Amino acid sequence: MSEPQPIYLSDYRPPAYRVIRTELSFDLDPAATRVKARLHLERHPEREAGTPLELDGEQLDLKAIAIDGQVLGEDEYAVGEAGLIVHRVPQAFLLDTEVEVAPDANTALSGLYRSSGMYCTQCEAEGFRRITFYPDRPDVMAPFSTTVIGDAATLPVLLSNGNPVERGELPGGRHFVTWEDPHPKPSYLFALVAGDLEKVEDRFTTMSGREVTLQLFVEEENLDKTDHAMASLKRAMTWDEQTYGREYDLDLFMIVAVNDFNMGAMENKGLNIFNSAAVLTHPDTATDAAFQRVESIVAHEYFHNWSGNRVTCRDWFQLSLKEGFTVFRDQCFSADTNSAPVKRIEDVSFFRTAQFAEDAGPTAHPVRPDHYIEIGNFYTLTIYEKGAEIVRMLSNLVGEEAFRRGSDLYFSRFDGQAVTIEDFVDCMAEASGEDLGQFLRWYSQAGTPEIDAHGEYDYANAEYRLVLRQRTPATPGQAEKQALHIPVRLGLVGTKSGRDLPLTLDGEALGTDAVIHLREDEQEFVFTEVSEAPVPSLGRGFSAPVKLHFPYGREDLAFLQAHDSDGFNRWDAGQRLALLALDDLIAAHRNGVEKVMDPRVVEAFRGVLEARIDDKAVLAQMLTLPSEAYIAEQQPLVDVDAIHAARTFVKQSLAASLRDDFLRLYEQNRSEAPYAPQPEQIAARSLKNVALSYLMAIEDEAGLELAQAQFAANHNMTDVRHALTLLVHGSRGDIADPALKAFGEKWVHDPLVMDQWFSLQVTRPQADVLDRVKFLMAHPAFSLKNPNRVRALIGAFANQNPVNFHRADGKGYRLLADTVIELNRLNPEIAARLITPLTRWARFDETRQELMKAELERIRAEELSPNVYEVVEKALA
Ligand code: ARG
Ligand code: ZN
Numbered sequence: 001m002s003e004p005q006p007i008y009l010s011d012y013r014p015p016a017y018r019v020i021r022t023e024l025s026f027d028l029d030p031a032a033t034r035v036k037a038r039l040h041l042e043r044h045p046e047r048e049a050g051t052p053l054e055l056d057g058e059q060l061d062l063k064a065i066a067i068d069g070q071v072l073g074e075d076e077y078a079v080g081e082a083g084l085i086v087h088r089v090p091q092a093f094l095l096d097t098e099v100e101v102a103p104d105a106n107t108a109l110s111g112l113y114r115s116s117g118m119y120c121t122q123c124e125a126e127g128f129r130r131i132t133f134y135p136d137r138p139d140v141m142a143p144f145s146t147t148v149i150g151d152a153a154t155l156p157v158l159l160s161n162g163n164p165v166e167r168g169e170l171p172g173g174r175h176f177v178t179w180e181d182p183h184p185k186p187s188y189l190f191a192l193v194a195g196d197l198e199k200v201e202d203r204f205t206t207m208s209g210r211e212v213t214l215q216l217f218v219e220e221e222n223l224d225k226t227d228h229a230m231a232s233l234k235r236a237m238t239w240d241e242q243t244y245g246r247e248y249d250l251d252l253f254m255i256v257a258v259n260d261f262n263m264g265a266m267e268n269k270g271l272n273i274f275n276s277a278a279v280l281t282h283p284d285t286a287t288d289a290a291f292q293r294v295e296s297i298v299a300h301e302y303f304h305n306w307s308g309n310r311v312t313c314r315d316w317f318q319l320s321l322k323e324g325f326t327v328f329r330d331q332c333f334s335a336d337t338n339s340a341p342v343k344r345i346e347d348v349s350f351f352r353t354a355q356f357a358e359d360a361g362p363t364a365h366p367v368r369p370d371h372y373i374e375i376g377n378f379y380t381l382t383i384y385e386k387g388a389e390i391v392r393m394l395s396n397l398v399g400e401e402a403f404r405r406g407s408d409l410y411f412s413r414f415d416g417q418a419v420t421i422e423d424f425v426d427c428m429a430e431a432s433g434e435d436l437g438q439f440l441r442w443y444s445q446a447g448t449p450e451i452d453a454h455g456e457y458d459y460a461n462a463e464y465r466l467v468l469r470q471r472t473p474a475t476p477g478q479a480e481k482q483a484l485h486i487p488v489r490l491g492l493v494g495t496k497s498g499r500d501l502p503l504t505l506d507g508e509a510l511g512t513d514a515v516i517h518l519r520e521d522e523q524e525f526v527f528t529e530v531s532e533a534p535v536p537s538l539g540r541g542f543s544a545p546v547k548l549h550f551p552y553g554r555e556d557l558a559f560l561q562a563h564d565s566d567g568f569n570r571w572d573a574g575q576r577l578a579l580l581a582l583d584d585l586i587a588a589h590r591n592g593v594e595k596v597m598d599p600r601v602v603e604a605f606r607g608v609l610e611a612r613i614d615d616k617a618v619l620a621q622m623l624t625l626p627s628e629a630y631i632a633e634q635q636p637l638v639d640v641d642a643i644h645a646a647r648t649f650v651k652q653s654l655a656a657s658l659r660d661d662f663l664r665l666y667e668q669n670r671s672e673a674p675y676a677p678q679p680e681q682i683a684a685r686s687l688k689n690v691a692l693s694y695l696m697a698i699e700d701e702a703g704l705e706l707a708q709a710q711f712a713a714n715h716n717m718t719d720v721r722h723a724l725t726l727l728v729h730g731s732r733g734d735i736a737d738p739a740l741k742a743f744g745e746k747w748v749h750d751p752l753v754m755d756q757w758f759s760l761q762v763t764r765p766q767a768d769v770l771d772r773v774k775f776l777m778a779h780p781a782f783s784l785k786n787p788n789r790v791r792a793l794i795g796a797f798a799n800q801n802p803v804n805f806h807r808a809d810g811k812g813y814r815l816l817a818d819t820v821i822e823l824n825r826l827n828p829e830i831a832a833r834l835i836t837p838l839t840r841w842a843r844f845d846e847t848r849q850e851l852m853k854a855e856l857e858r859i860r861a862e863e864l865s866p867n868v869y870e871v872v873e874k875a876l877a
Contacts, residue, residue, distance in 0.1 A: 004866040006371040009317040015135055016047045016054070017089075019142040022187075024132065026112075028119055028150040028194055030104040033112060034063070037099075037132040040142075042092045053086040053095070056129035056136040059111075064098040084133045097133050106130070107785055107826040110376075115260035116219065118195025119155070120273055122266060125316055125375045128187035138313045139418040141184040149176040150194045157217060159193040161185070161269045163252055181269055183249065184416055186312055191268030193217070193256045200226045204234055204248070207241045212248050217256040218280065221749075225280035228291055228677060229255065229298050236299035239333050244407055246306045255279060255298070259751060262787050262829050263379065264297050267304030274301070277752055277788055283675035285753050287718040288685060291677035292338065300330040311414045316375045320367045320443070321421050323379075324387020328395070331388060338679045341567040342617040348542045348568070351389070353630045355381040356547070359448045361840050362874045364475040368421055368443040373870040376829045382446070389545040390442045393487055394425070396515065396543065397439070398432035406431035438485040438519060446475040449484055449546040451518065457533045464492055464527040464534055468518050470546075476877065486518040489543035491565065492527060492534035498563040500537075504528045513565070515543065535559055540566040554580055558604045562611065567618060575626050577604055578650065582631055585646035590639060595646070597653035605654055609661045616669070617683035620690045625650060628802050638843045640802040644765060648697070655694040663702060665691040675716040682718075689722045696726040704732065711739055717753075725760045754781055755792035762797040769804040770811055773797050784823060787830050794819050798837045805837065806844065810851035813838060817855035821862055828865030835859070835868065839875040 020040040027034040043051065062079055065072045067089060077086045086095070106113035111130025112121050121127065129136040146160035152175040158167075162181030169175050197217040204212045214233060216226045233255070240246045254271045261275035278297040281290060307329060308322035335343040358364060358381050365378070367387045372378055395403040406428035414423060421443055429436045449472045456465045468488065472481035491500045491513045500512035505527055516525055535556045539548045552560075552573075557580070560573035581598040588595045605623065613619040628647055632638045655662065669688035673681070692710065695703030711723035724743055727736040740761070747753035762773050776782060776793055783789055798805050798816050805812040816838060823831035841852035853876065860872050 004373045004869055006373050009315070009368075009370045012315055012317075014044060014046075015137065015140050016051045017041045017043055017135060019135060019140050020092075022134075022142045022144045023146075024144065025147040026149060026192060028103075028148065028155065030114060031102050033101050033103055033119075035099050035101060035112075035132045037095075037097050037134070039095045039097075039134070040092075041089070041095055043089075049091065050088065053089045054135075055084045055086075055133040056126070057083040057099075057133040058130050060099040060101060060130070060133060062097065062099050062133075064096070066096045068093050069096075083129070099132055101131060108828060109260055109262050109787070110829065112192065113260070115258045117154075118197065118258065119150075119193065120195075120256065120258050121190065121192045121268075122262065122273065123190050123268070124188040124266060125319075126188075128190055131190075134187050136187050137315065138186040138188060139315065141186050141312070141416070141418060143184050144181045144190060145178065146181075146190075146192065147176055147178045148192055148194055149174055154196060155194045157193070157195055157197045157199070159191075159217070159254060159256070159271055161189070161191055161271050162250065163270075183269060183310070185269050185309065186418065189267070189269045189309055189312075191266070191271040191273055193258075193271065193273065197256070198223050200230060202230050202234070204237050204253075206237070206247045208247060210247075210251075212237075212250070213252050215252065215254045216279075217254065218276075219257070222257065222276070222280050225282045225285070228281040229274075229279045229294055232295040232298040233302060235295075235337060236302045236333060239299070239336065240303060240306070240329075243332070243336075244306070244329070244404070244411075246411065248305065249310070253302075255301075259788070260786055262827070265301045267301040267308055269305070269309050272301045274298075275788065277755070280752060281677070283677075283716045285717055285747070285750055287721055287756075288677060288682045289718075292334065292682070295337070295677075296330045296334045299333045300326055303329045303333075306411055310416065311411060312418045314418045314420050316372075316378070317368055317370065318420050319375070319378060320383045320387030320390075321419070321424055323384045324367065325391050325424070327384050327388035328391040331392075339615055339617040339683060341571075341615065342621055342683075344541060344568055345571050345618070345621045347385075349627070349630065351381070351385050351542075351545065353627060353633055355385050355545070356448050356633055357629075357840065358382055359386070359446060359475070360473070361842075362476060362877060363836075363839055363871060364446045366444050366446045366478075370444070374828075374832070374866040376867055377832055377870055386545055389542075393442070393544055394428050394436070394439070396489075397436075397487055398428055398434055402432035402434075403428065436485075438483075441482055441484050445472060445481055445484065446478055447472045447481065449486065449544075451486065451488070451539075451546050451548045453536070453538055453548060453550040455536050455550070457530065459533070462528065462530050464530045464536075466490075466525045466527070466536060467522065468516075468525070469522045470518055471521070476874065483519060483521050486544045486546060487515045488518055488538060488548075489513065489515045489540040489566075491537045491540065492530060493537055493560065493563055493565075494532040494534055495559065496532045498559075500565050501530055501532065501534055513540065537564045537566055537569045539569070541568045552576060554598070554600050558600060558607070561604055561622075562607055571618070571622050574604065574608065574622055575630075577601060578625055579631065579634055582626070582643075582646050582650060583634075585649055586631075586635070586639065586642045589642040589645045595649050597650065597657075601650070602654060602657045605658060606661070609658065609665070615683065616687045617679070620683065620686040623687075623690050623694075629799075632802065632843070637845060638802075638806075639845070640806045644803045651694065651697040655697045659695070659698070659700075659702075662691040662694045666695065666706060672715075675718075685718050689719070692722065693726060696730060699730055699732065704730075704735065708735060708739075717756075721756055721760070725763075728760055729764050729766075731766075748781070751786075751788070755788050758782070758789065758792040759796040759800075762793055763800045765801065765803055767804070769797070769801060770807065770815065773815065784819070784826055787827065790819075790823070790830060790834070794834060798834070806848060808847065810848075810855070813852050813855045817859055820859055820868065824859075824862060824865050824868045828867035831865065832867035832871045835871050835875070839871065841875070 023038040025036040103112050103114045110127040148158040158177040160179035162179050165180045166178040198220045200216045202214045250270045257276040257279045264278040265274040303326050307325045410427040452469045454467045494501045503510040503514050557573045557577040564570040581601045585595050608622045631643050669684040707723045820831050841849045
């Protein structure tokens with residue numbers, strides 16, 4: 001096999017042939033589905049006559065081909081591994097093809113496949129070429145007509161994009177439905193579903209008074225798990241009308257839940273297809289986090305109807321154009337419907353842990369990459385989350401009103417077109433009058449910028465001098481970096497008053513909370529008329545996706561934690577304070593010195609508990625220690641055992657010192673009220689469960705009793721799962737094992753709960769876990785073909801159990817590599833994603849580095865899919 005070759009953004013050329021209209025017909029069969037395609041094609045005016053027609057196509061068995069009704073002779077076309085070439089075609093013509101595909105053999109879950117007996121599709125990014133020969137690129141947009149033919153008894157529901165226009169019976173017990181999608185779309189937004197599905201229906205009246213039918217299709221046993229998704233959809237539709245002036249544009253909007261799905265969900269025009277984990281909820285089976293995730297994913301996919309479908313990407317290098325913008329939109333939506341500060345804290349904690357790690361590793365890439373081998377590898381935290389942070393910076397830079405004018409301009413100017421990231425940024429520049437030239441570098445430069453900040457207060461002149469220095473570390477292929485335009489929101493908190501001081505910069509009064517613009521490598525900002533010595537609060541609200549270093553002392557951090565007017569930075573000050581204490585304890589552990597708890601951290605926590613913080617969700621966050629993964633992210637060299645020991649020590653020390661407070665918090669926040677996924681309830685549960693985690697850290701009688709009682713009370717999955725996890729992760733097997741067994745037996749028929757059952761066992765920090773992982777992989781309910789199960793078992797073990805995955809004997813690495821090798825054949829996209837923790841080898845000690853690289857080499861020796869090849873080559877480069 002020849003090595004897969006990269007493709008480059010700089011090689012972009014508009015398509016030689018446009019598709020004016022696409023007509024498809026599917027005759028469904030598990031092993032041999034027939035796909036007929038009639039394409040109305042036209043040569044691009046700028047291309048010369050005689051340009052061959054090249055269509056993408058993979059693993060298609062071509063049965064017939066004709067142009068304008070004339071069957072082509074064998075010398076008139078050629079079929080290769082990647083597609084079809086017709087050597088001579090007219091200027092405008094009809095192309096008819098018929099191919100055969102095998103849905104049941106499709107374990108990659110890209111193209112047309114079967115999941116729990118139903119047929120479904122996943123076409124983004126390049127799955128459509130596994131369905132029929134086509135110019136499978138987003139800048140080719142056409143209206144589609146799709147006829148789906150299937151067995152009437154087993155496949156009563158036949159769906160595709162748009163509106164149903166015709167249906168009827170056929171001989172042999174078959175039936176058909178024809179769908180028309182009037183909106184021109186690229187092939188990646190095509191979808192088809194066929195199965196024995198139940199339907200939940202609702203209605204929505206748009207702002208202009210049009211009636212839209214909303215349908216959710218699920219397997220019968222899941223009919224009681226659709227309420228929340230439907231309610232979320234309606235909230236999202238209203239929000240997009242109010243916030244962006246965007247209205248839905250078809251008479252019908254459908255969502256289908258499928259059990260085997262590579263990602264969360266897919267925004268196919270009018271027919272969104274969801275991983276069942278991203279749409280189904282029930283108080284007894286889904287946690288609060290799952291309810292919130294469903295709400296945000298339903299909104300995300302719905303929002304794509306404008307940011308992605310009506311206006312789409314010119315090429316896949318522009319992926320963040322739709323994903324970054326849409327994540328920003330869903331984040332704002334969730335902030336508006338839940339606790340906004342907590343939404344920001346959660347998003348940023350996740351971002352700083354996972355995206356920073358990606359940006360610092362061998363697969364780092366710009367938000368707009370300039371080359372790739374396999375686009376399926378670029379559905380990353382950088383494209384999605386960093387892309388969203390860039391849009392957020394834009395929105396803050398130009399201001400909310402100009403941002404709305406800019407987005408209106410973008411949607412109207414480019415409606416029905418496939419465009420670039422510049423087009424989007426240009427609209428923002430035009431609407432605001434801002435010069436965003438330097439800002440564009442955020443899209444082309446990889447790596448996390450770091451700001452070293454220093455400040456000095458000059459009593460005599462009442463001045464505060466702040467010096468900011470920026471640098472972006474080298475990343476693969478980008479040794480030199482240019483200065484970025486970084487918005488830094490800040491305040492100066494007076495140490496006497498505990499208040500934000502008025503900010504005067506260059507004679508201009510900026511209020512008490514302002515944004516300064518760092519554009520040079522180094523800049524000095526002199527604030528005048530500063531009446532008392534301040535502690536600076538920098539990067540408020542995480543105003544830019546950077547690492548901000550300031551030589552804060554522990555007193556400064558405790559002070560900010562108590563006084564900062566910015567909720568995000570109050571929380572962050574607590575995190576920084578905990579990290580300083582953890583640093584000492586990690587060092588103590590490594591040096592074999594007795595660990596001593598810093599009393600200032602205990603006092604700071606006591607302060608948080610005593611402060612009157614109204615938002616219980618914020619309070620829960622402030623009481624939560626940085627995760628082991630985030631602590632690791634701060635260390636020069638990751639020592640998983642020392643990190644685990646240090647964090648456990650802090651938790652136990654806090655629990656011992658503040659036990660009564662945690663007990664009180666627990667009691668004050670328990671409730672018998674019927675479960676609702678409402679912000680106030682969620683907040684109270686999170687606070688109660690944080691308290692329980694501390695009590696269980698010391699496993700005294702009270703903690704154990706509460707955890708057992710909470711599990712037994714069986715009030716809702718959030719509480720049950722939290723209690724069970726604490727018990728299983730604790731030391732009392734005599735209590736945990738029967739609970740785990742009962743839980744597994746009760747939910748054996750519910751795959752989404754069983755995923756949780758798998759995960760909570762393999763994330764156990766105790767040393768026996770590797771055997772448990774192997775045992776569970778042999779469990780009848782485990783299958784490598786189901787991505788949710790792979791993530792719940794292997795993914796959870798490798799990503800959420802650092803001490804066991806990084807065992808010094810390398811057996812954790814070996815298990816992961818074995819799984820990757822097997823999955824490489826079955827599902828390359830999932831296989832490639834699973835490698836991630838091994839790619840981070842440079843962060844560990846030499847012994848582990850060697851072990852991890854040896855596993856990567858072992859993978860490399862296999863015959864690899866382009867997906868796995870690309871990741872492994874980068875990891876070993
Ligand atoms: N566009 C989808 C979303 O963001 C994700 C599609 C992912 N496709 C893939 N092959 N990984 O909602
Ligand atoms: Zn998306």
